[in-house]
Amino acid sequence: MALLKSKxxxxxxxxFSTSLGAVSTRNSSWWAGVQMGPPDPILGVTEAFKRDxxxxxxxxxxxxxxxxxxxxxxxxxxxKAEALISSKQLDKxxxxxxxxxxxxKSCAQLALGADSEVLKSGRNITVQTIxxxxxxxxxxxxxxxxxxxxxDVYLPTPxxxxxxxxxxxxGMQLKAYRYYDPSTCGFDFKGTLDDISKMPERSVxxxxxCAHNPTGVDPKPEQWKEIADLVKKRDLLVFFDMxxxxxxxxxxxxxxxxxxxxxxxGHNIVLSQSFAKNMGLYGERVGGLTLVCKDAxxxxxxxxQLKILIRPIYSNPPMNGARIAATILNTTELYNIWLEEVHxxxxxxxxxxxxLAANLKSEGSTHNWEHVTDQIGMxxxxxxxxxxxxxxxxxxxxxxxxxxxxxxxxxxxxxxxxLAHGIHAVTK
Amino acid sequence: IMSLFGExxxxxxxxxxxxxxxxxxxxxxxxxxxxxxxxxxxxxxxWVLPVVKKVEKIxxxxxxxxxxxxxxLGLPEFRSSAxxxxxxxxxxxxxxxxxxxxxxxxxxxxxxxxxxxxxxWYNGNNNTRTPVYVSAPTWENHNAVFVNAGFEDVRxxxxxxxxxxxxxxxxFLGDLESAPKHSIxxxxxCAHNPTGTDPTHVxxxxxxxxxxxxxxFVFFDSxxxxxxxxxxxxxxxxxxxxxxxGxxxxxxxxxxxxxxxxxxxxxxxxIVARDPDNLKRVLxxxxxxxxxxWSNPPSQGARLVAVTLNNPELFSEWKxxxxxxxxxxxxxxxxxRAKLEALETPGTWDHITQQIGMFxxxxxxxxxxxxxxxxxxxxxxxxxxxxMCGLTTKNIDYVAESIHESVVNVQ
Numbered sequence: 001m002a003l004l005k006s007k008x009x010x011x012x013x014x015x016f017s018t019s020l021g022a023v024s025t026r027n028s029s030w031w032a033g034v035q036m037g038p039p040d041p042i043l044g045v046t047e048a049f050k051r052d053x054x055x056x057x058x059x060x061x062x063x064x065x066x067x068x069x070x071x072x073x074x075x076x077x078x079x080k081a082e083a084l085i086s087s088k089q090l091d092k093x094x095x096x097x098x099x100x101x102x103x104x105k106s107c108a109q110l111a112l113g114a115d116s117e118v119l120k121s122g123r124n125i126t127v128q129t130i131x132x133x134x135x136x137x138x139x140x141x142x143x144x145x146x147x148x149x150x151x152d153v154y155l156p157t158p159x160x161x162x163x164x165x166x167x168x169x170x171g172m173q174l175k176a177y178r179y180y181d182p183s184t185c186g187f188d189f190k191g192t193l194d195d196i197s198k199m200p201e202r203s204v205x206x207x208x209x210c211a212h213n214p215t216g217v218d219p220k221p222e223q224w225k226e227i228a229d230l231v232k233k234r235d236l237l238v239f240f241d242m243x244x245x246x247x248x249x250x251x252x253x254x255x256x257x258x259x260x261x262x263x264x265x266g267h268n269i270v271l272s273q274s275f276a277k278n279m280g281l282y283g284e285r286v287g288g289l290t291l292v293c294k295d296a297x298x299x300x301x302x303x304x305q306l307k308i309l310i311r312p313i314y315s316n317p318p319m320n321g322a323r324i325a326a327t328i329l330n331t332t333e334l335y336n337i338w339l340e341e342v343h344x345x346x347x348x349x350x351x352x353x354x355x356l357a358a359n360l361k362s363e364g365s366t367h368n369w370e371h372v373t374d375q376i377g378m379x380x381x382x383x384x385x386x387x388x389x390x391x392x393x394x395x396x397x398x399x400x401x402x403x404x405x406x407x408x409x410x411x412x413x414x415x416x417x418x419l420a421h422g423i424h425a426v427t428k
Numbered sequence: 429i430m431s432l433f434g435e436x437x438x439x440x441x442x443x444x445x446x447x448x449x450x451x452x453x454x455x456x457x458x459x460x461x462x463x464x465x466x467x468x469x470x471x472x473x474x475w476v477l478p479v480v481k482k483v484e485k486i487x488x489x490x491x492x493x494x495x496x497x498x499x500x501l502g503l504p505e506f507r508s509s510a511x512x513x514x515x516x517x518x519x520x521x522x523x524x525x526x527x528x529x530x531x532x533x534x535x536x537x538x539x540x541x542x543x544x545x546x547x548x549w550y551n552g553n554n555n556t557r558t559p560v561y562v563s564a565p566t567w568e569n570h571n572a573v574f575v576n577a578g579f580e581d582v583r584x585x586x587x588x589x590x591x592x593x594x595x596x597x598x599x600f601l602g603d604l605e606s607a608p609k610h611s612i613x614x615x616x617x618c619a620h621n622p623t624g625t626d627p628t629h630v631x632x633x634x635x636x637x638x639x640x641x642x643x644x645f646v647f648f649d650s651x652x653x654x655x656x657x658x659x660x661x662x663x664x665x666x667x668x669x670x671x672x673x674g675x676x677x678x679x680x681x682x683x684x685x686x687x688x689x690x691x692x693x694x695x696x697x698x699i700v701a702r703d704p705d706n707l708k709r710v711l712x713x714x715x716x717x718x719x720x721x722w723s724n725p726p727s728q729g730a731r732l733v734a735v736t737l738n739n740p741e742l743f744s745e746w747k748x749x750x751x752x753x754x755x756x757x758x759x760x761x762x763x764x765r766a767k768l769e770a771l772e773t774p775g776t777w778d779h780i781t782q783q784i785g786m787f788x789x790x791x792x793x794x795x796x797x798x799x800x801x802x803x804x805x806x807x808x809x810x811x812x813x814x815x816m817c818g819l820t821t822k823n824i825d826y827v828a829e830s831i832h833e834s835v836v837n838v839q
Contacts, residue, residue, distance in 0.1 A: 034706070037709075064497065092476055130722035130726070165719065165720045283726065309576075312575070313537070
């Protein structure tokens with residue numbers, strides 16, 4: 001048989017290196033060399049929380065909004081949109097690779113403003129993505145393939161924990177710029193400017209558009225202006241991550257101010273948007289990736305390449321969440337309800353901040369807790385050290401990430417007193 | 429200022445979507461779309477499965493449901509019930525707790541996560557030079573999935589015999605014999621895309637024997653379970669046989685076609701490992717990959733499938749819906765063949781009924797394909813692949829006559 005002959009040939013071909021001993025024995029596994037992956041630091045907190053039997057336990061880990069009863073909150077505008085969609089009896093045909101047109105258009109408009117010159121000239125390309133993560137990933141892949149001028153992505157210190165692995169996996173190099181000042185629990189403006197002034201030209205700088213995660217510390221408008229100027233001088237590529245539009249101040253235009261300012265100043269930005277938090281559509285995975293280009297022709301070329309990047313990952317995006325978001329954004333009545341609900345969510349958070357600060361004072365804490373109310377958005381960087389965090393978890397069943405970050409969304413009028421008591425106990 | 433994207437070239441559009449695009453823009457009232465693989469009713473309309481409509485209502489009415497994040501690996505009840513569909517309710521591998529799964533975005537997403545894992549952890553660490561074999565021909569996105577996951581050496585294995593319009597078994601087995609050890613082979617579990625030509629049971633057994641002996645990695649792509657024969661278990665025969673042969677393997681499942689949930693992106697990467705400990709470590713690394721790709725998967729579609737599969741009545745109804753689709757395809761196959769034979773179209777046409785699943789590799793050459801598109805507004809892939817679902821009792825005469833014309837008039 002011809003097969004016998006080919007066996008002889010095989011033995012003389014160099015075999016590929018196998019550092020696994022796995023292939024030698026009949027019953028061994030291909031995966032003997034696979035290490036146990038470390039648990040995700042953020043999602044691991046929720047796992048530990050679930051196991052705790054203390055009735056007073058608090059989950060201040062992952063950033064998902066909770067109402068004042070500590071329950072997940074499905075927005076009324078979402079329910080109404082779902083009912084509307086259900087009545088239309090739509091089919092389930094594949095979306096285009098770039099997603100639902102109704103969604104991408106309104107998504108861009110939400111971020112850039114209805115009167116944006118960018119939208120009018122059609123020089124943006126906006127694709128639907130798998131929420132914020134998916135958006136960052138496709139953006140990172142695009143930069144890796146087409147931004148030959150630099151491999152460097154500068155992240156603020158600290159940043160969302162998943163930024164680093166996303167960009168690294170896409171083939172970019174991670175660098176850092178100073179951002180948070182632990183001594184003030186505030187913004188290290190001077191450090192930021194210093195570090196930006198030293199960034200090599202054409203590097204990528206990632207900015208949190210609003211409600212910085214994990215610190216809750218945002219630059220003031222005047223500071224944003226200076227940053228925008230300096231970034232332009234250094235000729236850096238700006239990548240905005242906007243996961244909390246509406247959630248920071250309660251006002252969607254105010255929260256998008258930095259993004260719009262940079263564009264007005266001539267920066268052709270890359271922008272990731274998420275609707276996980278501001279529409280409560282977490283598990284539906286609704287997001288957008290926008291690249292502001294030189295002109296419509298360039299936008300078309302960029303679009304074609306984004307499709308090439310998306311197709312071998314998941315072909316085309318999921319419909320359900322995008323359809324809900326588009327319905328809300330494009331139906332006046334629902335849009336207005338949404339604005340109110342976002343405002344409410346943001347307000348509840350602001351109120352909890354005030355109550356926490358007030359409770360800490362009445363507990364007798366002598367520390368300065370101003371940062372609790374100065375910081376903005378879902379997260380508060382308490383300033384607690386790892387050992388204090390550990391005590392808070394062990395003695396009070398308050399679960400949070402080791403960096404001292406708490407999700408204010410997990411705080412309610414019912415448990416804010418208990419939280420203040422615990423924080424005071426471990427910091428006095 | 430020079431644009432950062434000044435050098436970005438215009439990419440060519442994905443072929444299968446371009447076909448549909450061109451079809452949409454064609455004003456000819458007789459036009460027929462035999463391109464993209466989505467099911468159509470006899471009215472030429474998309475079909476939302478009755479069981480899906482039912483379950484959607486259940487979900488909308490359930491106030492206890494919300495839109496919270498799913499776990500990274502997906503909805504647990506979806507993952508386990510989906511794996512059961514592929515492996516069988518009473519699979520010994522499942523009973524031995526060595527089967528796991530990752531909910532992914534469609535079949536594409538399942539292939540992607542599997543490919544990323546293999547590149548990092550299979551055959552060494554980050555061994556991008558492990559050869560990946562895909563059938564000649566194959567679904568046009570297979571190549572890109574593995575290349576983008578980092579594999580440098582994606583090669584074809586012989587599969588389709590254009591001469592005899594069937595499986596090139598000796599070529600296939602020959603490539604298995606000569607492939608470097610530990611090479612990865614992407615196998616179509618049933619209803620091969622684009623040829624519609626599947627190995628017989630005996631042929632699968634031969635394939636398995638070589639793969640086991642030569643330590644080749646089994647990566648099944650199962651996008652049409654239920655669609656091939658109309659019976660889920662029959663269509664899963666190859667996957668289940670390989671498990672009896674002791675393989676550790678991956679199976680990328682899609683519920684796009686058999687549930688008609690195309691745009692909800694419902695997929696499942698089923699992992700069969702040697703034992704629970706290996707499985708556990710594999711899943712922990714899968715989580716890392718998912719986290720930097722999409723963090724966690726979309727909930728709507730998975731919920732729909734899980735509710736259906738876990739309820740006996742709904743499950744039964746779903747199987748009926750699947751059979752409805754498969755039966756219509758079978759009747760269109762029979763009809764097309766009969767008409768071509770009645771027209772005495774040159775050549776043999778039994779491959780139309782021998783082939784299985786949504787697609788048929790007609791054997792038409794690129795010139796004949798172009799003729800059909802340009803002269804007849806009948807849209808199909810350049811390879812000669814047609815989607816049987818695009819045929820209806822109303823257009824089949826037109827299509828048969830047009831194919832006849834193209835074969836007779838165009839060389």
